[in-house]
Amino acid sequence: MSKATQHRRTTSAVASLVHQPRRRQDWNGLSARETLARYPIGKTPPLKVLEVLIALFNKQHTAKQKEVSFKTRQERADFFRRFFRDLKDKAGFKTRPDPRNLGERHIRASVTVWHKEGLAPATIQTYLSFLRGLANWIGKPGLVRAPHYYGLQPDAYQRHEAAQRDKSWSAQGIDIDGLIEEICRFDPYVGAAMRLIRVMGLRRKEAIMFRPHRCVVLFEATGLPLHKRKAERYARIKAGSKGGRERFVALDTPERLAAIDHAQAVVTTSDGHMGHPSHSLEQALRRFNYVLEKFGVTHKALGVTAHGLRHEVLIEQFEAMTGHAAPVRGGERLPPEIDAPARQDVAELAGHARKRASNAYLGGVIARQHKQNNPSANEE
CATH class of the missing domain: 1.10.443 (hpI Integrase; Chain A)
Structure with missing residues (x-):
């Protein structure tokens, strides 16, 4: 293996670890609730708690008993980090909340920002889906409402699955x-x-x-x-x-x-x-x-x-x-x-x-x- 190839693989592996933090050895034998209890609300920086949640749950599918792809894990992790930074930087909150204290006001404020930024309805729907998964992680399964509650029309965000033209060779x-x-x-x-x-x-x-x-x-x-x-x-x-x-x-x-x-x-x-x-x-x-x-x-x-x-x-x-x-x-x-x-x-x-x-x-x-x-x- 050439040095250049070895460097690329090492760089790729390091990048993957940034997005997909490994479960720490000192968590072995602990449940997710017991692990999170080690990071008290109000005493642990919110972004650190977020990394703990990502390490504990990001492999899991939000609705099925299976793991998601590395691509999905990376996209979700990137989104969550950006979401909590933007709550303070864009959405008008003086401080970032502990992820476990995430509330409806945070969701609505963020959706308002996304609308103002001109994000596509399908993109906002994807973000809401990610947040729905986070809500499940923190024990608040009903936190994120249906897309229409946030002003999204089904025709605007639902993908049309049926082929409209013959794409064959x-x-x-x-x-x-x-x-x-x-x-x-x-x-x-x-x-x-x-x-x-x-x-x-x-x-x-x-x-x-x-x-x-x-x-x-x-x-x-x-x-x-x-x-x-x-x-x-x-x-x-x-x-x-x-x-x-x-x-x-x-x-x-x-x-x-x-x-x-x-x-x-x-x-x-x-x-x-x-x-x-x-x-x-x-x-x-x-x-x-x-x-x-x-x-x-x-x-x-x-x-x-x-x-x-x-x-x-x-x-x-x-x-x-x-x-x-x-x-x-x-x-x-x-x-x-x-x-x-x-x-x-x-x-x-x-x-x-x-x-x-x-x-x-x-x-x-x-x-x-x-x-x-x-x-x-x-x-x-």
Whole structure:
């Protein structure tokens, strides 16, 4: 490992510790309440108490029994630190409150500041969600009200999950396999990763992290119920985003088997991943982006991104199962007994637990009706 690479990794690790403080050894065996009792209200600086709360709770999801991604932890920690500084610097409070004394007046004053600063409603909604989590940490679950209480309209902050246009490569008239073949000749690792995306609908990070020798397993090793068996071998896909989850993709088509064989030929070591052996994950992601940009895989050049190839696969999956065009391609409304299982299959292939997540790729009834009623409406 070069000194420069070692320095970057050390710097990254230090930065991570700043955002994600480790639980102290002298807290071992203590409950969260017992730990916080060591920092009396009024005698402990508020920002120090905040760091204790972050160390105790920031790994936790606000609503589910699971841990959140490092990205979410960092964003929440940064927000909380800024929020308590701004209570004094911007919101007009003479002193910063102990986080355990956070009250509704602090929330309302901060929302007022955010409105004056022109923050987007979706951003304010995210901040309220973070504060809702903090309220749970301090035992005040009802402290943060619903967004409309703070003057936010649902249409302004709710994200539209259903795809409004076809983002697939074929929709832009791209010779998909021909372009991937060109990429393979230029960079075998990026090309092999693209072939995996092409047949399994992987995310960019999932494709690069994939280990083609280690992550191909027999059906018996998947833990899937017998009635879901589709093939003898499966690809184990490690989650590549906070909303994703580990999943198994059936190697049930010649195209998927060929992509796996190609990847194994490129990555000759048993533990190798789809990035160049000399690259860290961060470097492999940058290389992937560079190669795709070189071949015009951008909104500006060809009108698509690597993620559009994921859309391609998931739309194809739906159409193969139903025999009909997806809604985002103008398909008609299907009977629930045909539509529902296909959408569930697409959601699972994409790495989501909820069937409605498929709307982001396939479109939905609302999106299709909007398109029919407003034929001249601008696309995203």
